[in-house]
Each structure stands twice: as C-alpha cells, then as structure tokens.
Amino acid sequence: MSExxxxxxxxxxxxxxxxxxxxxxxxxxxxxxVRVGKRNQLIVKLETEDGLFGWGESGLSGRESAVSAAIDxxxxxxxxxxxxxxxxxxxxCYRSQYFEGGRVLTAAISAIDIALHDVLxxxxxxxxxxxxxxRQRHAVPTFASTMGRTxxxxxxxxxxxTSLGWDCVRIYPSNFDGGDIHDxxxxxxxxxxxxxxxxxxxxxxVAIGIDLHHRLSVAEAASFCHMLPPGxxxxxxxxxxxxxPEAYAALRKMTSVPFAIGEEFSSKWxxxxxxxxxxxxxxxxxxxxxxxxxxxxxVAGWSERFYxxxxxxxxxxxxxxxxxxxxxxxxxxxxxxxxxxSPVEDLGFHDPEIFPVQVELLGPVxxxxxxxxxxxxxxxxxxxxxxxxxxxxxxxxxxxxxxTNW
Numbered sequence: 001m002s003e004x005x006x007x008x009x010x011x012x013x014x015x016x017x018x019x020x021x022x023x024x025x026x027x028x029x030x031x032x033x034v035r036v037g038k039r040n041q042l043i044v045k046l047e048t049e050d051g052l053f054g055w056g057e058s059g060l061s062g063r064e065s066a067v068s069a070a071i072d073x074x075x076x077x078x079x080x081x082x083x084x085x086x087x088x089x090x091x092x093c094y095r096s097q098y099f100e101g102g103r104v105l106t107a108a109i110s111a112i113d114i115a116l117h118d119v120l121x122x123x124x125x126x127x128x129x130x131x132x133x134x135r136q137r138h139a140v141p142t143f144a145s146t147m148g149r150t151x152x153x154x155x156x157x158x159x160x161x162t163s164l165g166w167d168c169v170r171i172y173p174s175n176f177d178g179g180d181i182h183d184x185x186x187x188x189x190x191x192x193x194x195x196x197x198x199x200x201x202x203x204x205x206v207a208i209g210i211d212l213h214h215r216l217s218v219a220e221a222a223s224f225c226h227m228l229p230p231g232x233x234x235x236x237x238x239x240x241x242x243x244x245p246e247a248y249a250a251l252r253k254m255t256s257v258p259f260a261i262g263e264e265f266s267s268k269w270x271x272x273x274x275x276x277x278x279x280x281x282x283x284x285x286x287x288x289x290x291x292x293x294x295x296x297x298x299v300a301g302w303s304e305r306f307y308x309x310x311x312x313x314x315x316x317x318x319x320x321x322x323x324x325x326x327x328x329x330x331x332x333x334x335x336x337x338x339x340x341x342s343p344v345e346d347l348g349f350h351d352p353e354i355f356p357v358q359v360e361l362l363g364p365v366x367x368x369x370x371x372x373x374x375x376x377x378x379x380x381x382x383x384x385x386x387x388x389x390x391x392x393x394x395x396x397x398x399x400x401x402x403x404t405n406w
Contacts, residue, residue, distance in 0.1 A: 023050035024123065026083050029075040029112060031058075031068040034386040037348020040064055041317045043378065044071060046115035048083050054118030055376055056111035057319035059288030060103055062393050070108035078112070084123070086116045090294040106266040106291045113292025114323045114374070121373035128323070128374055132297060132330035139365040140328045141335075143168035143209070143311075144342035151194055157344045158198060164343070166364040168207040168336050170237070171198070182396040182404055184215045192227035199232050207234040207336075209260065214238045215405045218251050225255035235260040235282055235311075241405065245273040252279055260284050263313035267291060271299050275306050282335060286313035287327055288320045300331045309335040317349045318358035321366070322374040325359050329368040337366065354382045 027049045033042050042064040047053040058067045074093050081089060093109045094100055121128045129135045144161050146169060148154035158169050173191045191210070199208060210233060216224065221239035237260040240247055248261070258281035265271045266289055274280045283303045287296045300310055312324045314337055321339075328337050340347050341361045350358060357377035359366055369375035393406045 023048070024083050025049045026079050026081050029071060029078060029115075031071045031111070032383050033064050033068055033388045034354070034383045035388050036317055036351050036354055036386060039316075039347070039349060040388045040391060041349070042067055042111065043317070043319055043383070044111040044115050045378075045380075046083070046112065046119060048119060052119050052122055054115040054120075054122065054373060055319050055378055056113065056115030056118070056292070057288050057316055057323070058107040058111040059286045059313075059316060059320065060107035061315070062391055063104065064388070066104045067107045067111070070104055071111065074108060074112060083116055083119050086113065086120065087294055089113075089116065090291065094291075101267055101269075103264075103266045103289060106295075107289050110288045110290065110292040110295075113294050114287065114319065117293050117323075118373040118376075125372050127368075127370050127372060128293070128326040129329045129368060132293065132327065135329040135368050136332055137329055137334070137368065139362075139367050140325050140337050141168075141365050142166070142339040142342075142361070143170055143207070143336040144339055144364070145170045145172070145211070145345065147172070147345060151197075154194060155198065155201060158202060160344065161342060162202060162206055164363060166342070167205065168209070168234070169202070170209045170211055170338075171195070172211055172213075180394060180396060181399055182215070183398050184217075184220055184404070188220070188224045189227060192224065195228060195232050204231075209233065209235040209237055211237040212239040213406070214241045214264075216240055218247050218254075221251055222254035225257050228257070230256065233257045237261075237284065238263065242270075242274075245277065245279055248274065248279040249277060258282065260311055262286075263289070265290055265299075268295060268298050268302065271302070275299075275302050275308060278306070281308060282311040283308050284311050284313050287323050288316060289313075293323070293327060296327055297331070300327070300333065304331070304333040307333070309333045311335050312337050314338040315340055315349075318355040318376050319374065319378075321350070322359045322369070322376045325366045325368060326374065339366075354379055354386065 027047045030045045042058040044056040060067050117128045144166050146154050146157040148157050216239050236257045242264050260282035261280040262284035263286045285299050290296050314324050396404050396406050398404050
C-alpha cells in the first residue's frame with residue numbers, strides 16, 4: 001500500500017452540475033419609500049441577472065427609513081447570490097451580525113424574503129402558495145373593522161358589513177382617536193355597553209372582536225373583561241404590550257375571553273412562549289414583520305401543534321395582502337385575515353394606479369390567485385411620483401402629563 005493517501009473532496013463530488021445558475025443570481029435589491037393613500041409604504045424590488053424581479057414589503061410602519069437602511073446593508077452581501085436559496089439567505093441575514101434580530105432587521109428580512117418567493121414563483125411558473133405546499137382553501141375569509149366614532153355609526157357599519165357577508169367584525173374603543181390625551185380607563189364602561197348591545201344586535205352567528213392596541217395595563221384589561229357577560233367577545237386583540245409573557249399569563253388567569261396576539265412579533269422565538277404556554281388563542285403574525293414566508297410558515301406550523309389558528313395582521317398594501325393570502329391559503333390552521341379594504345374604510349392603501357394588478361377582495365373573501373409569483377404588479381413610474389410624508393405616531397399622554405401607549 002502506498003504511503004500517499006488520496007484526498008477526496010467529497011463536498012465537490014456531491015455538488016451537482018449547474019447547482020449555481022448564474023442567471024438566477026441577485027443583481028439588485030432596491031427599496032422604495034412611497035406614499036400610498038393615508039400611509040407610507042416601504043416596498044422592495046429584487047432583480048436577478050436574467051431579468052426576473054419580485055416585490056416585497058416591510059411592515060414597520062413609521063420607521064421605514066431605518067428599515068430601508070438595513071435593506072441596503074443586506075444588499076451589500078446578497079447581490080451575486082443565488083436567489084433560489086431562500087432559506088440560506090434568511091439565515092445569513094439573521095445570523096451574520098453580533099446583534100441579531102429585532103424588528104428593524106426582521107422587517108428588512110421580511111421584505112427581501114417575500115420578494116425572493118415572488119421571483120422563484122415567476123421562475124417556476126407557479127403561484128407562491130405552491131412553493132408552500134399548495135393551497136388548502138380556494139378563498140381566504142376576512143374580518144373587517146368598523147371605524148364608527150359614535151354608537152350609532154358603530155351599529156350602522158356593523159349591520160352593513162354583516163349584510164355583505166362578513167361573519168367576523170372588529171371594533172375599536174370609541175376614544176381610539178381622541179387626541180393626544182388618552183386615559184384608557186375613561187370610556188371603558190361605555191365601550192363595554194356598546195359591545196353588549198352589538199352582540200344583542202348581531203346575534204350569535206357573527207364573531208365580534210375588539211382591538212385595544214396594547215393600551216391597557218393587566219388590571220385595566222381584566223376590569224374591562226369583567227364588565228362583559230360571557231359570550232360577548234370572541235377575541236380580545238393586543239390588550240397589553242407583548243414584551244412580558246408573564247403579564248399575559250397573569251391576565252389569562254383573570255378572563256376567559258380568547259386573546260389575539262402576535263402582530264408585534266419579530267421571530268419564532270418571540271412567539272414561542274405565547275404558543276407553548278397557551279397565552280394566545282389566535283396568532284396575529286405579520287408576514288412583513290416576522291421574517292417573511294420563511295419564518296411565518298414555521299410559526300404557523302408551531303401554532304398548529306397547539307391547535308392555534310392564524311388570524312394574520314394585514315394593515316399595509318397589496319404586496320402584504322397578496323403575501324398573506326398565499327400564506328393563509330397554504331396553512332391548515334386558519335380563521336380570518338384582516339382586511340382594510342371593506343366598504344366602511346377608505347384608506348387608499350391599495351391604489352390601483354400604483355398597483356394595477358393585485359389580489360382583489362370579493363365580498364368578504366380574497367380568492368386565492370393562481371398566477372405565477374404573488375400576483376401583484378407595480379407601476380414604477382407611479383411610485384417615483386409618490387413622495388413619502390414624514391409620519392410620527394401620536395405621542396399619547398394621560399391627563400397628568402405622563403406618557404402612555406399608542
């Protein structure tokens with residue numbers, strides 16, 4: 001036997017020919033911060049060297065410039081990479097810094113991940129939901145929100161929505177937009193009365209929820225729930241901040257009303273205690289914040305393990321809507337998708353002049369598209385003419401001058 005031993009590069013031998021198609025390499029990643037309707041949108045165009053492109057959207061409303069800068073950081077090492085290796089790209093974006101994670105970085109990752117799925121769907125000639133395992137439903141049901149400022153407006157809008165086929169309606173507290181002074185304890189009794197009367201009006205065939213926009217303390221949220229007879233509410237959305245799962249555990253012991261939590265989550269790790277400890281009954285993940293399809297599908301599967309349905313957050317534009325529709329079509333554990341396109345809301349987020357092709361709302365449902373990719377087209381001339389407007393969320397304070405949650 002020869003003393004020399006041949007060294008075999010098994011990694012090289014295992015690499016298939018043409019595994020790295022140069023035509024599929026990322027050529028550019030371009031963020032666009034534009035004004036659409038009553039809100040700014042940060043959308044991202046990702047192009048490959050063979051001329052294909054996809055669109056993504058970031059969900060961190062009000063901090064779009066920070067996310068745009070993060071996208072530029074990621075683009076510096078993503079350009080030239082194979083756009084088909086979506087899972088690997090997600091890992092590199094998340095892990096390749098000392099201070100990993102956080103909402104700014106994952107909002108940037110979300111937009112890139114969604115755009116990569118759009119590109120791959122177009123490359124393969126299939127809708128994105130086919131990349132996720134195929135659709136499990138042909139239409140995605142939605143819930144709509146009333147924006148009534150008075151009890152009369154609330155009831156009229158709820159009646160109108162249910163007459164059009166919506167079987168789930170969400171309300172906001174009557175003092176939701178009451179100026180810069182906000183005391184969450186003031187008006188809760190009136191809101192409870194509104195809900196009791198709304199339940200009597202709509203009957204038991206319609207699900208009713210309320211978005212408290214994480215404005216309450218544990219004690220305030222518990223007190224509010226105790227004002228309501230059993231069966232009044234089908235879900236309580238974001239009653240308190242989500243940083244402390246222990247606080248939700250305490251509130252969970254004080255009320256039987258189902259919780260809908262998760263729109264602020266920026267990772268599977270943040271969602272984990274809420275899923276595993278039974279702290280939410282509806283998972284409100286936002287695909288444009290949590291990390292795109294790659295992370296959202298993991299959280300969806302984890303939620304299924306504990307019999308938790310998705311009720312995705314969807315407050316943005318047509319790209320977010322399309323991405324969420326594809327995800328919602330592909331998971332088994334699903335209840336409703338949020339829509340901001342009902343006849344009682346006029347927000348302009350889905351401007352057809354800017355987005356001439358988009359997923360259309362048909363009554364209370366989004367039909368699941370079968371066109372390659374997301375099924376959204378963007379007029380790039382139109383978006384360059386839509387300059388963003390600086391927006392700062394209200395800095396709310398109580399009557400004593402102290403700061404409170406928006």
